[in-house]
Amino acid sequence: MMLKELFQRFKWMIVLASCLSTLSAFAGISMLSMITDVIGALQSGKLEAAYSFGAFVLAVLVVMFAGVISQFILLRMSSISVYEIQKTLLQRILSTNYEKIERIGGHRIMATMQRDVSILARGLMLMPTFIYSSVTVFLCLAYMLYTSWQLFLFVVLAVSLIIVVAKTTLHYAMSHQSLLREYVDAFFANLQALTNGGKEINLNSNRRRHFYHLVMLPLFQSIQKKTVKSELLLVSAESFTGTLIFFLIGSIVYGAHYFLHGVAIEVVVAFVLVVLYMVDPLKNVVSIVADVNEVRVSLNKIEKLELSEAKDFLLPPNSDKAHKGHFNKITLNNICFRYRDCDLQDGYVFSIGPISAELKAGEIVFVTGGNGSGKSTFAKLLVGLYDLDSGSIHLDDKLVGTDLSLEQYKNNISVIFSDFFIFHQLLDNEGEPASDDAVISLLQLLKLDGKVSSKNGLLSSTDLSQGQRKRLALLQSSLCDASICVYDEWAAEQDPKFKDYFYNNLLPQLKELGKIIIIISHDEHYFHKADQILKFEEGLLVAS
DSSP states (O other), X not given: OHHHHHHHHTHHHHHHHHHHHHHHHHHHHHHHHHHHHHHHHHHHTOOOTHHHHHHHHHHHHHXXXXXXXXXXXXXXXXXXXXXXXXXXXXXXHXXXXXXXXXXXXXXXXXXXXXXXXXXXXXXXXXXXXXXXXXXXXXXXXXXXXXXXXXXXXXXXXXXXXXXXXXXXXXHHHHHHHHHHHHHHHXXXXXXXXXXXXXXXXXXXXXXXHHIIIIIIHHHXXXXXXXHHHHHHHHHHHHHHHHHHHHHHHHHHHHHHHXXXXXSOHHHHHXXXXXXXXXXXXXXXXXXXXXXXXXXXXXXXXXXXXXXXXXXXXXXXXXXXXXXXXXXXXXXXXXXXXXXXXXXXXXXXXXXXXXXXXXXXXXXXXXXXXXXXXXXXXXXXXXXTSSOOSEEEEEETTEEBTXXXXXXXXXXXXXXXXXXXXXXXXXXXXXXXXXXXXXXXXXXXXXXXXXXXXXXXXXXXXXXXXXXXXXXXXXXXXXXXXXXXXXXXXXXXXXXXXXXXXXXIIIHHHHHHTTOEEEEEOOOGGGGGGOSEEEEEETTEEEEO
């Protein structure tokens, strides 16, 4: 779909470049025809070449300049197309609901961005060569048909043999490339496991041995074997094409000698010259067809991701400002959610709800319950990362998703999840780089001023302990100045002194600012700080 839209957008550039390629190829064949005429004149002893030399030079210039201009137009179009594909794919990823991103898997998205996009880019950059070569081959065949249809039949038979051999070889190569692409997905999945599970792998020698011998080595071997097979088939196709060219020339010479006695020698010479002129374009076409197969595999992988369309990627500038700021409450009306694509053999699928609650501005709300009770899922529903299966969320009297868009609702929220991420670039509530004064003030408040500094809103480092990194995440959240603050097990890695400081000093300050503060926590010693406690069991709200 992306390539179709791009071709539609650049169709006139393609037409112009194709016309120039045709002109260049036509001039090249005219140049060969002039050479053939001169050879015939030499044979007859009636050489009067002076009259044609100017035309010959003109043909050479046309071949040179028309070809260069055509290549320039197509290269420019290809480079713009690569940029558009990268931009559109990134927009689609950023537009896709977080729940779907979870189901797709980060490793598949990473493999697509790193491998498939580069393959598409390489394929598009080959378009100029493909169009020019295809036009040249077609015109060469047309010229041979015009010169001698009998000798042309020998050429058609030989070219048909070349195409059959190349197509058969490429078919097998493509099947290996498709399987290789699946191995690449598995490689990125295990690479993610190597990164995220580094502590466990390093700690347990059995796990480390299993990961090395039974997971990664077989995968490396499979990738290596499939890569060798697919590349060997592609190289063989190219080699067969080059070798069969000589078979084609031999067919012309021997066919004219044994079967077509009436064909003049200059015609045979013309055919040989045209075939030699056609060798590189024909090899280019065969080679690029192999790359097109690889592009098709990558396009299929991108489409199978089922990412959202990018048409609603960006809101108009400042369109959400009127919907940020103070409000009185969030009302949850019988919200429900059921996980998809995770059915177990016993048929059990985790779900939460129906849940109804009212969260008021200036309240501290604790969310508690056992592991797997639905706390984090509830938080993802509340902040708009998961779509509701049923029920509704109201911000004051505005229905989220109808009176208030989901994006405008989410702009009022700041979250620190247990698996949080820290960006080096800090942003304020306007989406601009945060002022260093504001950052330094918060670093001092969070006891990090001796560990990290800021220059133009850029953190000097995030290489800290887990507890200190969570303080940086709190700094990042505070700069957004959101009205709804959700902290998932934020205090779990804090030392006792700073944990007490967080509950007794920082939270009351946020409460005084009229924010809704939602704390997912097991810290029962601080439950007395809550205005409301939501307790979950097996996806249900059992106490409020």
